[in-house]
Amino acid sequence: DAGVTQSPTHLIKTRGQQVTLRCSPKSGHDTVSWYQQALGQGPQFIFQYYEEEERQRGNFPDRFSGHQFPNYSSELNVNALLLGDSALYLCASSSPAFRHPQYFGPGTRLTVL
Amino acid sequence: GQQLNQSPQSMFIQEGEDVSMNCTSSSIFNTWLWYKQDPGEGPVLLIALYKAGELTSNGRLTAQFGITRKDSFLNISASIPSDVGIYFCAGQAPHTGANSKLTFGKGITLSVRP
Numbered sequence: 082d083a084g085v086t087q088s089p090t091h092l093i094k095t096r097g098q099q100v101t102l103r104c105s106p107k108s109g110h111d112t113v114s115w116y117q118q119a120l121g122q123g124p125q126f127i128f129q130y131y132e133e134e135e136r137q138r139g140n141f142p143d144r145f146s147g148h149q150f151p152n153y154s155s156e157l158n159v160n161a162l163l164l165g166d167s168a169l170y171l172c173a174s175s176s177p178a179f180r181h182p183q184y185f186g187p188g189t190r191l192t193v194l
Numbered sequence: 195g196q197q198l199n200q201s202p203q204s205m206f207i208q209e210g211e212d213v214s215m216n217c218t219s220s221s222i223f224n225t226w227l228w229y230k231q232d233p234g235e236g237p238v239l240l241i242a243l244y245k246a247g248e249l250t251s252n253g254r255l256t257a258q259f260g261i262t263r264k265d266s267f268l269n270i271s272a273s274i275p276s277d278v279g280i281y282f283c284a285g286q287a288p289h290t291g292a293n294s295k296l297t298f299g300k301g302i303t304l305s306v307r308p
Binding site for chain 1: 225234294297300
């Protein structure tokens with residue numbers, strides 16, 4: 082049973098560029114949530130996708146956008162990158178069933194120079 | 195916004211010792227979860243708690259959902275070197291659906307001396 086997978090593992094970009102991160106959910110899961118984890122901090126919720134729509138959003142600017150595909154995989158896009166966007170970006174998948182926790186992928190380490 | 199409080203930031207114990215860590219919130223949560231994260235990897239789910247007062251075990255780990263719904267505790271018994279890592283608590287707020295966002299604490303870094 083494949084877990085949550087993310088690509089790429091690492092990414093280096095320069096300020097002002099755009100980046101796309103990808104996530105495939107765990108088998109049987111249809112909901113994908115994205116989190117940003119700065120060094121030494123706990124993950125911060127960015128947004129969540131279910132049925133190809135953004136269902137919840139955290140306190141992140143519009144530069145952060147996403148998409149969910151019919152196969153439940155998801156993308157996180159960040160435009161106009163800032164140095165402060167450097168972080169570990171985590172994807173978590175879950176099922177909307179009651180008492181079904183979120184399982185995390187290994188993350189994508191984004192460095193903005 | 196909401197924040198979960200975990201302290202201290204770091205804990206150092208001897209192999210074989212038990213360790214207890216707690217997590218508190220100013221707000222009520224209807225689900226508490228505990229995750230462990232190794233450097234450069236994603237958080238791994240340890241225990242999920244869904245009911246106030248619930249006590250759940252997973253091997254040497256035991257966690258409890260506080261009766262006030264504003265806190266949770268994780269105990270690790272007979273620690274071993276592979277218990278080293280960062281332990282995060284996370285909560286889900288009520289009335290926002292079974293799949294609502296997770297709010298995390300800042301984590302506790304556990305070191306185990308052989």
